[in-house]
Amino acid sequence: MKPLFQLARSSMIWLLVSILMVMAPYISIVPSWLFVLALLAVGWRLMVYRGRWSFPHWGVRVGVMLLVLAGLVAELRHSSVMVVTVGLLIAAFVLKLTEMYRRRDALVILYVAFLLIVCSFLFYQSIPMALYSLLSLIVVTACLNTVYRSQQNNDIWRPLKRSAVLYMQALPMMLILFLIFPRIGPLWQVDMNSGQSFTGLSDSMSPGDVSRLTRSAEIAFRARFDDPLPPENRRYWRGLTYDQFDGRAWRRSDVLVAQSRAAVKSKPKPQQTVLGDLAPNSQTYHYQVVMEPTGQRWRYGLDTPLRYPAKFRQIEDWTLQEAQPLMQRTQYSLASRIGAVREALSTAQIDHYLQLPSTGNAKARQLAQRWVAEQSDIKGFTAQMMSFFARDFRYTLEPPLLQQNDSIDQFLFQSQQGFCGHFASAGVLLLRAAGIPARVVGGYLGGEMNPVDGVLTVRQYEAHAWLEYWDKEDLSWHRLDPTSVVAPLRLEQSAAQLFSNEPSFLADSMLMRNGFLSGAFLKQLRQRYEAINYDWHRWVLNFHERQSGLLQRWLGDISVVNLLLMIMLPGALVLSLVAVSLLRRRGAPKDDVMKALAQLDRCLGPKQQRRPGETVGQFFDRLSLAFPTLTEEFETLSRCYEQIRYAEDLNPELPQQFKAIIVRCCPLILKASPIDAARPAL
Structure with a gap:
């Protein structure tokens, strides 16, 4: 390699560090074989730099690129287009190393590195990721600073210091542009699914589905209320409803799915919707929700949402949804009321909410018919059903497995142990068997209030299911939660307190279960971080709103x-x-020696000061003639200066000695009179 084109040693070091730092955030995003390719490319380039290997033939590079393209095309079967696109950019990024001969090739690699740093925010928007990206920018800029350095200039740390200072100087302008520059929406939509797994409710519910969520302590969403918080037993966060039963599992019917699709295609509506007359004792709450990614279209809201953003759609069962699945954390404002809501149902709607399989669970149907004969109205029926649940049933996260057929009968008359989903499912079947329209509602119950910022945090282990029935007498939907009689403490305590002795509770979050993050000190740190993270999303990621x-x-x-x-x-x-x-x-003077010479100039008169073009040795020779009494000092200063500037092994005490002699000479110069001030310089 010609020295003219060879990168300096410090530049190669920073280039390799930049490559590693830029690729690190994509470890869990792009295929792992790309990192093997990166290691091979880096190793090959190092061997070329040391002169042991030559650059690979162009045919080898083309062949490798074709294999990479084939591998990325194969990844499209189980990855999104965005992940494959970023993978292609990373492949080109690392393969460029195998042909990096000129310095301009290094510039291309560094420019792509800047682009990859920006692309990392497509997948991560957390505070640690922002700090890491800033550090990566500083390192890449330091490498850019070293590209045109000579081989003799191998100071490794100086470019990093310069880069850090450069970004600190740019910080004020960056903040100004962030606050003022208008946000422009994306010109196109891309699939941002990075292959990550999401936790939360799905569009179907079978026995045990909700209880499995209690294994996780991941945050589902956060809510900040403009009003006082609703009581613990009234914090029902509606997600979606299940209105079709196949004998074992509940799911969303084709009717609701069709309504969802039609709502997504409809034009935006005003930010307020009317659901009907609300009960006089209902209370309105205004709040903002920061929701974590779920991979689903529906959004969570407290009880009955009345006011919601224009981009949302609300369908017949009051489910809120957006056009695209939620792949990134989002924020929205809602207004909700807690209480019964009047809604007149058509005959078709009543028949829809009475749907049951033609056969199965005969004992449960007979029980419902017997209660109908004993009770004169719907309220009496629901009271008897709740009394039945309160007698011998037990609330547990690990109920026995139920058979595929007649699972409701087995639960009601044999096991009598279950989680909220079991009770809600059985309750809706009993109500429908009695001719009362009903449906299962999935969502969350409760939430932990963060004392640092007053934000309510709802986690996955607070997932819950309840039911709603329609009363034909007052034409209203009423919420009914069998958990309130089977395990009353569930409505008064947090799920963490109620299930602390259950073996499966927080099984996937052992740090929380074992109290490591629940201790007084660590809990405070966790709450402070969550408060900072909440404000980070509101004021940085969601600043456009x-x-x-x-x-x-x-x-x-x-x-x-x-x-x-x-x-x-x-x-x-x-x-x-x-x-x-x-x-x-x-x-400003550059060093202590120059500062000392400047001090000497100030002590001399205008005629005796150092002249333009005069060397330091000539300067001291002239002063020796002008001040004979200080000849020895000026000769010592001349020798000392030559050693400081030109000696190979510098004595670290010489600069201080040089400065001390000048400090001692200055008072003597002021007292003495120059003998030969007019003599020209030597």
């Missing part, structure tokens, strides 16, 4: 002139500070 209101408070009327002034004035201030810093730095 608050930008207009914030700017309006600052500027009044938002106009082009006001925005330009707000950008230009702080920008001018930042540039002025940078200019002042550069001017001060240019006029």
Whole structure:
């Protein structure tokens, strides 16, 4: 390799560090064989740099690229287009190493590294990832600074310091642009599914599905209320309803699925919807929700949502949904009321909510018919059903397995042990067998209030199922939760308190189960981090929803002139500070020796000061003639300066000795009179 094109040693080190740092966030995203390819490419380039190997033939490079393309095409079967696209970018990024001969090739690699740092935010938007990306930017910029350095300049750490200072100087302008620059929506939509697994409710529910969520302590969503928090026993977070039963599992019927598809295709509606007359004693709550990715279209809201964003759609069963599955954390504002809601059902709707398989669970049907004969109205029927659940049933996360056929009969008359899903499923079957329209509702119950910021955190282990029945007398839907009589503490305590002795509770989150993150000190740290993370999403990731209101408070009327002034004035201030810093730095002495010479110049008269083009040795020779009494000192200074500047093994005490001699000479110079001030320089 020609020295003209060979990168400096420090540049190669920073280049390899940059490659490793840029690729690290994609370990769990792109196929693992890409990292094997990266290690091979880096190793080959190191051997080329050391002169042991030559660059691979162009045919080898083309063959490897074709194999990579074939592998990425095969990945499309179980990965998203975005993941494969990023994988292709990474493959080109590492394969460029095998032909990096000129310095401009290194520049191409570094420019792609900047692009990969930006792409990492497509998959991660957390605070640690933002800090890591900033560090990666500093490292890549440091490498960019070393590309054109000579072979003799091998200072490794100086480029990193320069890069860090550069980003600190750019920070004020970055903040100004972040606050003021308008957000532009994406020009296209891409599938952002990175292959990650999501936890939460699905579009079907069979016995044991909800109880499995209690194994996880992952956050489902957070909510901040503008009003006082609702009581613990009224925090029912509606997700979706299940209205079709096949004898064992509940799922969303074709009717609701069709409504969902039609709602997604419909035009945006105003931000408020009317569901009917609410009960007079119902209370309205206003709150904001930050929801974690679920891979599903529905969104969670407290009890009965009344007001929701225009991008949402609400279908017949009050389920809120968006057009696209939730692949990234999102924020939205809702207004909900807790209480019964009046809704007149058509004959077709009543028949729909009475649907049951033609056969199966005969004992449960007979029990419902007997209760109908004993009770005169719906309230009496529901009271008898709740009394039945309260007698001999036990609430547990590990109920015995039920048979495929007649699972409700087996639960009601044999095992009598189950979780919320078992009770809600059995309750709806009994109600429908009695001719009362009903449906299963899936969501969450409760939430942990963070004392740091007052945000309610709802985790996966608080997943819950209950039922709703329609009363033909008042034409209203009423919530009914059998858990309230089987395990009353579930409505008064958190799930963590109630299930602490269950072996399967938090089985997938052992740090939480064993109390490691629940201790007083670590719990406070966890709560503080969650509070910071919540504000990070509201004010950074979701700033576009608050930008207009914030700017309006600052500027009044938002106009082009006001925005330009707000950008230009702080920008001018930042540039002025940078200019002042550069001017001060240019006029400052570079080291202690130059500072000492400047001090000596100040002690001399204008005629005796160092002249333009005069060397330091000539300067001291002239001073020796002008001040004979200080000849020895000036000769010592001349020898000392030559050793400081030109000696191979510098004595670290010489600069201090040089400075001390000048400090001792200055008072003597002020007292003495020069003998030969007019003699020209030697």
